[in-house]
Amino acid sequence: MIFVILFAGTRTMSKSYQSINEKIAAGKAVVLTAEEVIDYVDRKGLEAAAKEVDVVTTATFGPMCSSGCFLNFGHSKPKMRITEAWINDVQAYCGIAAVDVYLGATQLRHNDPANMYHPGEFRYGGGHVIEELVAGKKVQLFALSYGTEDYPRREIRTMVAIDDLNQAIMVNPRNCYQNYNVAVNLSDKRIYTYMGILKARLRSMTYSSAGQLSPLLNDPLYQTIGVGSSVWLAGARGLVYSQGTQHTSLVERSENDVPVEGAGTLALSANMKEMLPEFVRGVSLQGYGVSLALGVGVPIPILNVDILRRTTVRDSEIYATVMDYSEDYPQKTGKTLGRFSYAELRSGQVELLGKKVPVTSLSSYYKALRICELLKAEIQSGSFLLSEPSQPLPAAQAMRGLECVGPER
Amino acid sequence: MSITKKIYLYFPKSETEKPIVYQLVKDFNLIINIFRAKVTPEEEGYLSLDVTGQEADIERAFAYLSTLEVVIHVGNKGLRWDAERCTHCGACVVHCPTGALAFADTATRRLAFTEDVCVECHACIPACPFGACSSSF
Ligand code: SF4
Numbered sequence: 298m299i300f301v302i303l304f305a306g307t308r309t310m311s312k313s314y315q316s317i318n319e320k321i322a323a324g325k326a327v328v329l330t331a332e333e334v335i336d337y338v339d340r341k342g343l344e345a346a347a348k349e350v351d352v353v354t355t356a357t358f359g360p361m362c363s364s365g366c367f368l369n370f371g372h373s374k375p376k377m378r379i380t381e382a383w384i385n386d387v388q389a390y391c392g393i394a395a396v397d398v399y400l401g402a403t404q405l406r407h408n409d410p411a412n413m414y415h416p417g418e419f420r421y422g423g424g425h426v427i428e429e430l431v432a433g434k435k436v437q438l439f440a441l442s443y444g445t446e447d448y449p450r451r452e453i454r455t456m457v458a459i460d461d462l463n464q465a466i467m468v469n470p471r472n473c474y475q476n477y478n479v480a481v482n483l484s485d486k487r488i489y490t491y492m493g494i495l496k497a498r499l500r501s502m503t504y505s506s507a508g509q510l511s512p513l514l515n516d517p518l519y520q521t522i523g524v525g526s527s528v529w530l531a532g533a534r535g536l537v538y539s540q541g542t543q544h545t546s547l548v549e550r551s552e553n554d555v556p557v558e559g560a561g562t563l564a565l566s567a568n569m570k571e572m573l574p575e576f577v578r579g580v581s582l583q584g585y586g587v588s589l590a591l592g593v594g595v596p597i598p599i600l601n602v603d604i605l606r607r608t609t610v611r612d613s614e615i616y617a618t619v620m621d622y623s624e625d626y627p628q629k630t631g632k633t634l635g636r637f638s639y640a641e642l643r644s645g646q647v648e649l650l651g652k653k654v655p656v657t658s659l660s661s662y663y664k665a666l667r668i669c670e671l672l673k674a675e676i677q678s679g680s681f682l683l684s685e686p687s688q689p690l691p692a693a694q695a696m697r698g699l700e701c702v703g704p705e706r
Numbered sequence: 707m708s709i710t711k712k713i714y715l716y717f718p719k720s721e722t723e724k725p726i727v728y729q730l731v732k733d734f735n736l737i738i739n740i741f742r743a744k745v746t747p748e749e750e751g752y753l754s755l756d757v758t759g760q761e762a763d764i765e766r767a768f769a770y771l772s773t774l775e776v777v778i779h780v781g782n783k784g785l786r787w788d789a790e791r792c793t794h795c796g797a798c799v800v801h802c803p804t805g806a807l808a809f810a811d812t813a814t815r816r817l818a819f820t821e822d823v824c825v826e827c828h829a830c831i832p833a834c835p836f837g838a839c840s841s842s843f
C-alpha cells in the first residue's frame with residue numbers, strides 16, 4: 298500500500314503552499330492569469346506546465362449585493378451610544394457596540410420613493426456611500442441616541458472621511474457566486490430586475506459571470522479555495538472568512554465538475570482603507586434597487602496536475618442555465634429554458650425557442666482581466682503571499698428553501 | 707465646399723418663441739437634420755442637429771445664434787458617456803439601437819462609445835447601472 302502511494306508520488310508532480318510562497322518571496326514564482334494558462338498548457342502539455350507554473354490568478358467584477366462594511370467612528374465628547382445612524386442619509390445598522398455600525402450595500406437612501414412610481418431610479422444607496430468612502434470623499438454622519446449616564450450625548454451631525462474612522466472593514470456574507478443564471482423575459486412587457494432591464498418577448502438576455510476567469514469556476518471542487526484563503530478584494534489584502542451564504546455544492550455539474558447553476562459562494566473581508574476606488578462601485582438598477590459592484594481576485598496555487606488542469610477551463614466548456622424572470626424565477630417553478638456556454642453568450646447572440654436573442658452582461662470581463670493582471674504583478678513582485686485554508690468549503694451541501702407555515706399556535 | 711457640424715442648442719425660456727431653425731435655413735442656406743428636440747413655448751428646451759453648409763455661412767449662423775442667448779455645443783451630443791465611470795460591463799449594449807455603445811475589442815471586451823452613430827435615444831441612460839451614461843441637459 299505504502300509502496301503504491303510512493304510510486305504515485307514520483308510520477309505526479311506536487312508542490313506545497315510553503316514551497317510556492319518561498320518562490321514568491323524570492324521573486325521567482327511563475328504566475329499566469331486564468332486566460333494565459335489555457336494557451337500555455339495547450340503548448341507545453343499538462344505535466345510539464347504543472348512543474349513550471351506556481352500560481353494562476355482568477356478574478357471577477359460585478360454587482361455583489363450581499364456586501365457591506367463595519368465602521369467605527371471613534372467617540373465624540375461627550376460620548377454617545379449610537380442607536381440610529383444615517384450616512385449620507387442611508388441608514389446603517391446600530392444594534393452593536395456604541396460607535397460601531399454596519400452599512401449594507403442595498404440599503405436605500407432615506408425617502409427614496411423606491412418603486413412607488415415604477416420603475417424607480419434608485420440613484421443612491423449603501424453601495425454608493427461605500428464607493429464615496431473608498432474614494433476618500435467626506436460623508437455626513439447623522440446619529441441619534443436615547444442617552445445613558447455613561448453615554449449622555451443624544452445627537453451628532455458631522456462630516457467624516459474614511460481616514461477619520463478607526464476602522465472601515467468590508468464584511469461581505471456572499472461574494473463570487475460560482476456560476477449564475479442567465480435571465481430572459483418571456484412576458485409581453487419589459488421587466489426591471491437585478492439582472493438589469495429585460496426586454497419583453499425574449500428580445501434580450503443577461504448573464505453575469507466572468508466565465509473562464511471566475512475564481513470558483515477555476516477550482517470547481519474547492520480543492521484550493523477554502524476558509525482562510527488569501528484574496529484580493531478591490532485591491533486590499535483580504536481573506537475568505539467563511540463559506541458564503543447560500544453556498545450549495547450539491548448542484549448539477551457538467552462532466553468537468555463545473556456547476557451549470559449558482560453553486561458555491563465565498564464570504565470575504567478586507568480593510569476598506571486599502572481598497573482602490575476603481576473596483577468599489579455603487580450600482581443603480583432601475584426598478585430594482587441599489588447595490589455594490591466589487592472586483593475580487595483569487596490566486597490558485599498549482600499544487601498538482603489536477604488543480605492545473607481545472608484552471609485551463611475555457612468559456613466553451615462552462616455552461617449556464619436560462620430562466621424566465623417574468624414567471625419561473627419569481628414563482629420558483631423550477632422550469633428552465635435552456636443552457637448555453639459562455640463562449641456562445643459572449644458572441645452577443647444566441648438562439649432560444651426558435652428566436653435569435655441579443656445577449657448582454659452585468660459582469661465586466663474587462664475589469665476581471667485587469668484584476669487578474671494586477672494580482673499577477675503583486676505575486677510576481679513578492680508582495681502577495683498565499684495562505685493555506687484552515688477549513689475546506691462544504692463539499693456536499695444542498696440548498697434549503699423557506700417553508701411558510703404561518704404562526705405557531 | 708460644404709461642411710457638416712453637429713450642434714446642440716439650448717434655449718432658455720426667453721428664446722423659445724423665436725423661429726431659429728427657419729432662420730438657419732433661410733438666412734444662412736443651411737441644411738438641417740434634427741436628431742432630438744424639445745422646444746415648447748414658455749419653457750426651456752433644446753435642439754440637437756446637424757447643420758450642413760458653406761463654412762462661411764456656418765460661421766455667420768453661429769454668430770447669429772450667439773446674439774440670442776443660445777448655448778451652442780459644437781460636436782457635442784445630448785448623450786454624455788463618462789469613460790471613467792464605465793466599467794465595461796456591457797449592460798447597455800442590447801439597449802443601444804445603433805451600436806454606438808458596443809464592445810470595441812472582442813478579446814479584452816473593452817466597451818467604446820462612437821458618438822457619430824449615437825441618435826440620442828437615451829435608452830442607455832436607465833440601462834447603465836453605473837451612471838456612466840447621462841443626458842447633457
Ligand atoms: S443615446 Fe441611444 S444611440 Fe446613443 S448611445 Fe445611448 S442608446 Fe445608443
Ligand code: SF4
Pocket residue numbers: 791792793794795796797798799807817833834835836837838839
Ligand atoms: S452599461 Fe454603463 S458601465 Fe456598463 S458598459 Fe455600458 S456604459 Fe459602461
